[in-house]
Each structure stands twice: as structure tokens, then as C-alpha cells.
Amino acid sequence: MTVEHGHIREEVLAADTVLIAGGGPIGLLLATVLSHHGVRSVLLERNETTTKWPKMDLTNARSMEMLRRLGLAEGLREIGVPSHISHNVLVSSGLAAAEPITKWPLPSVDDFRATIAANNDGSQPGEPWQRISQVKFEKWLKARCEKDGMIDARFGWKVENVEVRDGKVRTRATMLKTGKETVFTSEYAVGCDGASSIVRRSLGLSLDGGPVPTCVLLVHFKSKDLTRLHKQGQFWHIFFIVEPGIFGGAIIAQDEIETWTVHYFLPVGTDTSTIGSEEAIHTVLGGLNGKYEIKLDEILVRSTWRPSIAVARSWSSPDHRVFIAGDAAHQNIPTGGYGMNMGIGDAYDLGWKLAAAMQYGGRGLLQSYEAERRPVALRNVEHSGVHMQVHSSVAQFFEGGDPHRVDWPTKDGEDLRQQLHEHYQAHDGENKDFGIEMGYIYESGILHVPEAGELKPSWWASQYTPSTWPGSRAPHVFLSNGTAIFDKFGNDWSLVTFVDKMSDIQLLLSAAETLSIPIMHVDLQGEEHAHNVWGRNLVLVRPDEHVAWRANSVGSPEEAMSVLRLVVGLQLDRADTPILDRKSNLPDQSFTATVGMKTQGQHYELEQMGEFQR
Template identity: 60%
Template sequence: MTEARREERLQQGTVVIVGGGPVGLTLARVLSSHGVKSLLFERNQSTTTWPKMDLTNARSMELFHRIGLAQELRQQGVAPEIDQDVLISTGLERNGILGKWELPSVNSFRRRIEQQNDGTQPREPWQRISQAVFEKWLKAICDEDPLIELRFGWKVKSVQEDSDRVSTTVIDPSGTSVVFVSEYAVGCDGGSSTVRRSLGLSIDGGPIPVRAVLVHFKSRDLRRLHKHGRFWHIFFTDPSGGLGGAIIAQDEIDTWTTHLFLPVESDEDPSVLSSEEVVYRVLGGMYGPYPIMIDEILVGSTWRPVIAVTESWSGSHSRAFLAGDAAHQNIPTGGYGMNMGIADAFDLGWKLASVISGSGGTGLLESYEMERKPVASRNVAHSGVHFQVHAGLKDMLASNGADPRRVDDDTAEARHLRCQIHHYYQERDGENKDFGIEMDYRYRSPIILTDRAEDREPHWTPSAYTPSTWPGSRPPHIFLSDGSAIFDHFGKDWTLLCFSDAPCGQHLLVEAARTMSVPLKSINLASEPLAKRLYERNLVLIRPDEHVAWRSDSLEHTKAAYEVLETVTGRVACASVAS
């Protein structure tokens, strides 16, 4: 490592962010929304050209709505009237498909949200957008933010955490080594994270036995590409009947990505395949190459899907943290990777801001891993569940050594087999639809307060969000009687919702917050019967990341109000607080 030539102490309260991908840029913007400065280092000169993620899910869109970016983000992505169907095919040479998941457009999804006002729906529909477009857009926003300083082309070499500081050694574009000293640092620097390695944090998991050859390209040969109709994804079988590859429509105009899947034990050398050959092979499925007109090859690479979660998400002094792929990696099926990273950024961002401003204690930072790691472990495992759905296709097509191509014959047996496969996929359609995974993650940590009078926790299922204000959960979204969204009434920081006209201790919490300098917005919704029923208690305290911190029907005395706020803001830790 180049010997450090100078040291620069950053202004108090400035957070160092390592990595300028979606998670690092989002974290910078979340910190800025709370008035906190950040200095972000990214080793590359510009944002990515790689098509990593292509769906910002409903929960992430809710969070971006919270900081005022949802609508502008939508303007960068796929048009709202376009559906996003997922097809299962034996190859584009064939006239029919084996299966189809019908996923709604943004407009259709929004109509469902408006019509099904029962708390089960998100505040925002999902949004298709390529990571290459996403990063470029968000970087431009951060470039204009006076609280964010971006240094692209600056390579972080190491991070050292001490009890009162973090020293980040960086190589600037001229090759000079500089040590930046800050109170806190966050590694958002991907699966090979320098921050994680510098802190000596081990990772549990690794690659699965599959190789993938990626080709990102431009083509306007829609007559050939839309042989089965317009699509978002198509999964293709290979000659053995197994999952051979996939194509993703990135922008519904001219940009596409194919993935060719190869077993690790295969003797085939993917480096000898041209990018064009890879594309034709994927699209041909089990029937040989399917040529199309390719206008431009953008990028190509070979990669291995990984299932892994880092054992610890912070250094021993809780001053250096990990977020995004540095903390967890998953198979892309389900689209959980970047979306988990977005939630990491919001969780850690408001907690860092609270500690820096003095409105919260260090218990907030200690809660970060406790809250986010169980979510990541479950979601990472669930991405494997989705992948296995496609892997199970081979058992149906090639059972007892049968020829997989028989599925396309015009015979009674083939029609029966196609019907079986259709039902197989309809019964296993959770990929991009499992809202229990995406929206119903429930945090458990010392800063989540459960009243002694609480009933049994609501049932959880991966397939659906269960409306509840169980402490630690995301509260239900509904439209109020005036047509406004309940989430839009929440404050920028803490929110106290009261569902009673009679005194039930709300004034005690408001006064305690004022005394403790905890920014709290108080709202009375006693006249909203649907909200009152779904929110389940007279008093519901919502955190800055739109999760329930505490709820109760009443507070009887001032001491209890202080105990609630001291606990949820990380100043003390206790198991429960009496009403």
C-alpha cells in the first residue's frame, strides 16, 4: 500500500461512504434529508454500465417517496402503461410458451392500490429501471446536493476503526495516498468489499454451482425478439430440459440483457463464445441458435450467483458499518439484492443522523445489525427458493430419460405435460410477488418496544403483507376519508398517531419529546374508522424509516413517556414498558 502522505480530518458529523452504487448514493441522500453531510468515494470514474438490477420494488418506492424522489425516479424508467410479464419458453423458434406470470404495469398496480383500500397494498407500485440508468440519475441528484460530496475515481485502500474515529485511506486520481478521519464510515462497496476485509469481518456462504455468461446489448429487432409477444423476462430451457438462460427487457425500446447458465462442472469454456453466439444460444433454448439483428454489444462478463451473509455488519466500536452487497449477496431471482440494500441505507441513515444530531443514542447504531441481518438472511435464502422453481423444470421435462423436446409435440401427452408445467408455475409464482418478503419484514431489537399487554404476533407468510402495527413492522398504508395517503401525513422524523379523542397520554409523549429534543409530529386520526381499526391501538409511534417503534392504548404518567422515548431512540435498552 502506498504510504500515506497527508491526513485530512473531516468536519464533525460528516459520514464517509465507500462505494458509489445505488446503496451508497441512496445513503448519502438519506443522510442529507436529515441534515447530515457525507463524503463518498467511488473507485470508478463514472457510474456503472452493468445491468445488475432492473426492478425497484414497492417497498423501495415507498422509501424513495418518503425523501421526495419516487416520481422523478419513475420518469427515468419503463413507461407506466407497460405490463411486465414473465414467460417460460423452450425457444423463440417455437410458437407457444410453457408458462406465464402476468405482472401488472405501474398504472394497473396503482389502480389496484386505489381500489383495494384495506391495508394490504403498498403506498407505491414497483418501477422497472436498469441499474445503469438508476445510478446515473441518482448521482446527478447527489452532485447538486450541498451536503453531499462525491469523489469518483478515488480508490479506498483500507479502513481502520478506533474507539472514537474511522481512518479511511484513499488513493486519489493522481496516485497520492490520503487518510480521511471521520466519526463514522459505511462500506457500500459490493461483494468484494474493501471495508469488510479491512475490518476482518467474515462472510457465511458462497457461490452456487452455476456459471452465468452475461451479454448486455442493443437491438431493435422486435419482430424476432417479440416472437412470444412483449415481455419483461423470458426464461429458456436448454437441450437437457433444464434452465438454460434468460433474457431481460431493460427499457422496452432497444436495450436487453441475456444470461447463459452453465453448470460449474461443465467442460465448456465460455471465453471461446462470442457475445453474439451467447445471445443466439440463449434465445434458441433447446433448439439451437436463434439469430437476431444486434446493433451494439454494450458489455459482457462471466459471473457466479452467490448466497452469503456477512457474520457481523459493523466493526467492534460501531463506527464502521456495512450495507448492501458488502453485507449480503443473493441470487438475482426475486430482485432482492439492491432492494435490501436500499432498506439498509434507510435504516442505517436515520440512525446515524439521530446519533450525530444528538436526538438519539448509540443504541440505535447497535440495533442496525440486529434489525437488518435477520431480514437479509431470510431474503437471501428465499432468492434460492425462487431459483429452484426454475431448476425443477428439468425433472418434469426429462423424467426417466425422456426427450425434453416432446413437450412441443402436437400430441395428447405433450398437451398434458404443458398443462402440468403451466400449473406448476402458477402455483409457484412468488418471484416478484412475495410481498410478505418485500414489505412485511418485522424488526426485533432493543429499540423496538413491545407492551406487556400485547397479543400474539400476527401470522407471517412470504406471499402477502399482513396489515398490522405489531412493533417492528411496517404499518399499513391506506387512503384516508379525504383521499390522502396516510403515509403522506407522517413527519420527516418521528410520528405519533393518536386514534382517540379522549386523553390517553399523547400529550405526555409530545412533551417528553420536546424536552428530549426528539423531533416528533403528532397527528390525531380518531375520525378515521378504517385507520383506527387497522392501526389497532390508540397510540402508535412511527420511526423515521416508517416502522412501528411502539404502540399502546394509553400512557398513564410522565415517567412512562420518557421510558418509551429513551428506549426507542437508543438511549437505554429495556425489554418492555408498562402502560
């Protein structure tokens, strides 16, 4: 319903429609997830077109699992880097050198897929990663959303303010072409509007953290000079050491054809306007050996940016009517590729919970968003600093000598190269730490608490341990007929059973019917291998593939009802306190988190800071 009040237009959205502020990849994906679960959205984005900036270049394996569930994975692969091309990362003193100092040999999609097929023990993801520039990803997703009848995508609209009044969300936005203001009234709203989020500011949500002490000149360009660029071999990334023996920049292959991005790391306060784009490219590629020239076909865009490590202290309004996601909620150093992939996880988690809360669940679902996702952000932003420290700490190996000796055919040069090689091979978790990407275990008031005496799985950043511990991502395995177990799940909830205990199964299905919970029974009798990996007879899997509850039996109709009321946010906790009043499993709100390479004795502090611009 639309009403005119003088120069202000008011549009009241239907109760089944969520307003999304921000039409970048996270806002677009959130709209897609809501649509997948039968919920409409109105999406407002100030820009008329999608980004020209290459912010992301890898969709990790966990994100690809999510996209597969939404029916998007294969379409994305069609426009990404071809599946046979490796993800090799080189470390170099400059392209004039005969060879790189060392290499991380990361597999192609095809090689990764072969590893998944050969290790059917639950330790692998269901999908390989995919190299693709955010420029392509966002444009492709926007086109899909504009064709989706459940999504009203409005580009050219600037959100000015968001407030909650009388139990409704009022979002004031301006249509930039006309200057006309509209106030949108909705039941729920989500800010996916980036690091300088208007939604976050409107709610007064504090950020802990801020920029790190460096600045980066980014130059995005086209060049077909592959002979020069591939002098040390095909690559996805090359990290360069520059004088006086420090990490100074990187080049990223965006499409393996002609599109590249150079990042030139500089001291804070550098006047980058005095550095030409060609000069920046040739300086980074030259490393320690002076400028290395290549033929440039086109400079696409350039900018100066500052890496930030920050996490919002709260991710929603007190009444859980307005939420933030993606860069609005957290920012991290790009090393490790956690930024947009974390945002995909936010959208995936919040999307199904909003839909469930609107259709059949309780408000406890909405409280659980922050309780589950914020600890993931804290861990991941810290780990991005760990990866960055691997590069910035190489200066220690160059102390007390000519940095150029790294290329000398002498014993001194060989020793330095060996030291650098060993350093990088010992700290090779960047893009390989699957414990970070897949091994997080949610904790919140909507997860069944295991019985006393059960041991929570150990966690390592470098390794994913398959488990059905409540809060874990359910393990991927191939069934006896070759089908991926995830492909057996329903659109919403899935009750996975491995034994013929129809009385128990019927208790749960009957309770789900009473509560109007959409659930699919996945009968896997005879699948002994999967049963051994999953470890329980009955496992209840949420719409996001995380386990909500597991057991070997159900004792009574009351127990079945209690389990389902808990996992959809309707149940009271053991102290008979409403879920909305529970304290989440987060640190105290005045916490200080250490971020960085603790083993190197250096860290950043996440503490309360004022607003900052990226």
C-alpha cells in the same frame, strides 16, 4: 481540516460528517438519506462514472415507498419503463415455438396502482413497483447527489483500508489520477463497496456462504428487432428451457425499446471466452430448438459471473463506528430481485439511525442496525434460492424422454406442457411475495415489547399482513379525503393518534421536547377506517415508517419518557443492562442456515468460508 504529513495527506472530517466508501446505488442512496436528515457525508468511489452493468431491473414496491419519502419516486419513474407496460414473465422452450409454455401475468404500474386504490384495507403498498435498469438508476442518482450541498461526492478515489483507532475511524484512500494518498478521519464510516468489500475485509468480518455451483455469461446489447423478439408476446423476462430439458438462460427487457440482457447459465469451469456474444444470445433465445437469430445493433458489455448466497456474520465494528451495507453485507441469487432492494432498505435504515444517533439518540440505535437488518438478509437470500429452485427443478419433468416433445402436438407433448404450466403457476412467488418484501417485523432493543398475551402477526412469504405490531412497517391506507397516510408523516418521528386524548398526547410530546426528538403529531380523529386497520389509539412511527410503539393510553410522564428513551436508544432494558451490551435477536454467531427449496430436498449451506470473488 487538511494536513500534509510528507507524502501522506490527512483530512479530518467534521463531527457531523459520515464517510461512505462506495458510490454505487447503495452508497449514493445512503448519502441521500443522511442529507434528508440533515447530516453531511463524504463519498469515495474508485470509478469515475457509474456502472455499465445491468445488475438490477426492478425497484420493488417497498423501495418505491422509501424513495417517495425522500422525494425521489416520481423522478425515477420519469426515466423508467412507462407505466402502462406490463411486467409479464414468460417461460419458453425457445422463440421458434408457436407460443410460450406458460406465463406469469404481472401488472403494469398503472394496473398495480388501480389494485392499490381498490383495496384500501392496509394490505397494499403505498407505491407500485418500477422497472428501471441500474444503469439508469445509478446515473440519475449520482447527478442528484452531485448537486446536493450536503454530499461531497468524490469519484476516482480508491479506498485501501479502514481501521478504528482511539475512537476515530481512519480511512486510507488513493486519488487514482494522482496516486496521492489521503487518510480521512471521521466519527463514522460505512462500507457500501460491494461483494468484495475492502471495508468488510479491513474489519475482518466473516462471510457465511459463497458461490453456488453454476456460472453465467451475461451479454448486454441493443436490438430493435421487436418482430422477432416479441414473437411470443411482449415480456419483461423470458426464462428458457434448453437441452436436455433444463433451465438454461433468460432474456430481460431493460427499456421496451432496444436494450436487452441475456443470461446464459453454464457449468462451473466453462471457458466462456470461446463463446461469442452473438452465439450466446442466439443460443439462449433458441432454447430447445437451436439458435434463434435476431438482428443485433450493438453489444454493450459482457461478463461472466457466479451467483452467490452469503451473509456477513457481523455488520459493524465492535464499537459501532464502522458499518457495512448492500452487497458488502449480503449477496443473493438475482431471482426475486432482492439484492439491490435489500441494499436500499439497509441504506434507509442505517441512514436515519446514524443521523438520530449523531443528533439526539443513543448508541442503541446503532446496535439495532445489525439486529434488525441481518435477519431480513438471511430470510431474503434463502428465498432467492427458493425462486431459483423453481427454475432448476424443471429437469425432473423431462426425465426419460425426448425433451423436444414439449413442442409436439401430441398427447405426450400436451401432458408435459401442462405439467410445466402447473409447476410454474404453483410456484409463482418471484416478484409477487410481498410478505418477503413488506412483511418483515424488526426485533431489537429499541422497539417496545408488547404486553404478555398479545399475539405476534402470522407471517407468510406470499402475503403481507397489515399490522402495527412494534417492528412492523406501518400499514398504508388512504384517508377519507384520499390522502395517503404516509404522506401525513413528519420528516422524522410521527405520533399518529386517532382519539381526542390530549393529556396522553401531551405527555409524549413533552417528553420528546425534553429529549430533543423531532416529532410530528398526526391527528387523525374521525378516521375510523384507518383506526380499525391500525388497531390502537396511539402509534409512534419511526422515520423509516416502522412502528416503534403503540398503545391505547399513556399512564404517566415517567411512562412517556421511558417509551421515548427506549425507541431512540437511550433506555436500559428490563434487566438494567445497557443496550450496547445486549444480545440481539440473531442466531448464535456460529449458525448454519439452510438456503434453497426445502420441499425439493435440495439446499445450500451457509457456513463459514474464506473470501471469494464474484
